[in-house]
Amino acid sequence: MSGPVLEARGLHKRFGGVHAVNDVSLAVHAGEMLALIGPNGAGKSTCFNLLNGQLGADAGEVRLEGRPLAGLKPRAIWRLGVGRTFQITATFASMTVRENVQVALISHHRRVWSFWRPARRHFGNEADALLAQVGMADQAERPCGVLAYGDLKRVELAMALANDPKLLLMDEPTAGMAPSERIALMELTRSLVRERRLACLFTEHDMDVVFGHADRIIVMNRGSLIAEGDAAAVRANPAVREVYLGSGGH
Amino acid sequence: MLSIRHLDAFYGRAHILRDVTLEVARGEVLVLLGRNGAGKSTTMKAIMGLVRPAPGASVRFDGTEIAGRAPHEIARMGLGYVPEDRRIFTDLTVMENLEVGRQPARDGLEPWTPERLFAIFPNLARMRDRPGGRMSGGEQQMLTIARTLMGNPRLVLLDEPSEGLAPVIVQQMAEAIAAVKAAGLTIVLSEQNLHFARRVADRAAIIEKGIVRWTGTLAALDAEPDIKAQYLSV
């Protein structure tokens, strides 16, 4: 097996007096779904934002296929092959589903600064192919502003795939979705990860989603990693039971 | 005390609440159970007038019709609202946050003062002049309840008070809710955590997709595993 797609070593981040991320190291491999879990305030979001370039680390480094990401803006990280979905979906509400994906493709092919040929006639087939992959082909003409929440997540996924990424970062992918939608979205993600040999790192609150779909799970508490392993190992880990699962009634 | 009939509510074109009908008796603690997005928060917002109930709805509070009234009028009648996302005034100190909530005392209930609230929420007493923005999530959650109590409400709507809190804070929260109930207030709270609901509530109503599916005591709910599995997936 080759080296990890994403590798973080010794990440630290402080906010004022709070050590939000304390010496976190992790690696994600191609074809793998890695879940990052932990109670609220454990530092998951901060850790996630250190990986995607939204925040700069105080110490430590993040590498994508061996290449350091320090100091790169989110848009530069995207160009290196990192696709993202957000906890609260972010799509272009004034455009149709297909146009959303077309914009991502236009950016990928560096055609933003072109002023003549209508955008609708750029990469229409590629966009339709991506929409077919996420099961949104039949809704391509609908404005994103009127879509159901679960469908917006699918559009986000299609946009994330537009630059043929090596790594998918998904922040609480199923937040705000109905249970049946959750399963469908995670099944879809899983099949894309397998097919395209993507590495996928996601945070999640819904334990059914985590235990049902992650190949490997890492658990954070108070800024540090406290456990790592597959679903059974994490479930059985007493430290995890103490800080997380015990309190939620799951 | 609170009687809701045929309550429908919309966000834009999305139909969030469908014909919600609920009764809350004086002095009881009713918990609205349901998954994320089931309509619990919207029910509370619609009672408070923050989301406009659709025509035909009736919300009676102590016999007075309040559907369609402005939020501040509803609040002044004695309905207190504690939002899910806390909405602390981050620039204001603890004492100033309490001042914003202050409303005149009401007949038959001992008026709330900061000192009386600090007895229930001792953490807050140690940070009277701290800005709300520099408090932890649990402290903010306590402040938002204390702030609402300063309005001397007769009924409090508590939207997911235990959400995102550490276990030790959840414990304190349960005790605080018991203290508020003991002070003679009626409470409607929403929860996803059945464990927590069982500790504080007398009666439950299960909401799913904006519809009230089941109401009864918590003991009765425990006797119906099918209902729990179907709507709460515990």
Add this chain to the structure above:
Amino acid sequence: MDFILIQFLTGLSNASALFLIASGLTVIFGVTRIVNFAHGSFYMLGAYLTWTITRALWDWGGREPLLFVLAILFAALAVGALGALIEIVLLRRIYRAPELFQLLATFGVVLIIQDIALAVWGPEDLPLPRPPWLRRFVEIAGSRFPQYDLILILVGPAVLAALWFLFQRTRFGILVRAATQDREMVAALGVDQRILFTGVFFLGSALAGLGGAIVLPSQSAFLQMDLAIIAEAFVVVVVGGLGSVPGAFLASLLIAEVQAFGIVLVPKATLVLVFLVMAGVLIVRPYGLLGRPQAHARAATGTVEPVIRPAPAILGWAGAVALALAAAAPFFAGPYAVTVLVELAVFVLFAASLHLMMGPGGIVSFGHAAYFGLGAYGAALGLRFLAVPMEAGLVLAPLLAGLFGLVFGWFAVRLSGVYLAMLTLAFAQIVWAAAFQWVEFTGGDNGILGVWPSDWARGKAAYLWLAIVLCIGATLLLRRMIHAPFGYALRAARDSELRAEAIGLDAVRIRLGAFVIAALGAGLAGGVYAYGKGSVFPTYISIPKSIDALLMVLLGGVQTVSGPIVGALAYHTLFLTVLQAFAWWRLVLGLAIVLLVLAFPQGIAGFVRQRYERARGIEGA
């Protein structure tokens, strides 16, 4: 040394009035989220009312200082009451409208008050008679310094202290601070927002009135006070940080001192100096001295911009027919009509260029006239100093405007919403002041005359055709851009900057691109206008001109591609009609704006499109 001390004191005394106005503006904005254009009008009314009340009191009881102080307080209270009235009658109905419409409504109030002031007090400047106690001087370091100005120095800190007490120590103040952060939550806690808002409007307006009142002895009351002060107040508020009263205090000191020394050191370039200071502050602190990034104010309802679809074919045909008719006009219409058609072509491009920024870009500029004026002046100055012919002048015009668009836009596109609106307006005022102050170069108020087209284009018909080719051609190019990848990237950056960056789009650069393109378009419009009129004046750059452009876009509907065209035609026609039909045209126009805002919050084209899509069952957003 003495000179420095005296100028310093002068600066301090000027800072007081500036602080009163800016603090009122900032407090009103903080709570109601309304940028009150009429704030300058309240300042003007403060001066006029003080003039009237003081004279009445002096006629009755002699020219006593105490009666003057009394008059000042009466005037401030009266202006406060008027502000409260306007809030109750007008603004209360539009708190949920887009902020732009609120701004426009308050600009309508500006126009109405201008004509009322003209009717009541007449066009002459009204100086206050100066009894001996107002003419007294104090000996400071060997120089004479007016005693009254010395007293003014104390007013600013005194008001700051009073406001501090009000906001920190009273229930009203605490509620105001809470409402600044989350209005809805304050309401849910039982506070009647209406009283709070009206109270804040009373306070802010009274402060503006007080500001106008205290400058009366040294300035006299005059009709242009309103717009002169509002731009300065915007600069102070932006430099100090939106919503911050202490910030407004610091910024008013800073700006007033810069002006006090600038007027002696670089008399021609005071405003440029102010600009440099503002730019410096914003580079170091983008949200002003004591400001914070604008919290994403909780939107009561998420507004979603509609999907842009290709225009129905019938619209294209209608446009073509209208264009053909316009081009044929010289054969059947009189010279006046042809002149109006040139103006219409110019304004269509002017509005379309602003629309590119406002609609797809979401960048609301309140100073678009700067680029129109720079285009006009580019052509005129090229002729005056380089003797370039019209053909070269029409290239120079957009280039000069585009260059300034690049510089100003570099600052502006990093900001958003109200900050951006205020900053663009301040930039435009600086360009206006340069055209107005720098008489040797620009001819000042007299403008530059004799800007005529080349021989081949001198005929009415030839110039109309030239204007149509250039202006309508450029407008069609802009439309094309909106449908091209660039336009989509621009809308993407507007819809969700987070997502745009996450798919590799550089939102700031894309917006800057739109800003420059819009400046180029406006510059071309300005150039064509200059040769059409044969002259250029500073009024081309004035605030009302910028507002004209905004009105055209809004009247047409921001989120429709055809909106600016429809809007420019409708607005200019309306404007000419009103101008000819009514002596009190500002009053009529102001009322029309207010009524339009109340009736069509989506603009005319937006309204029609909504009807059209609803009738056809097209899914909007």
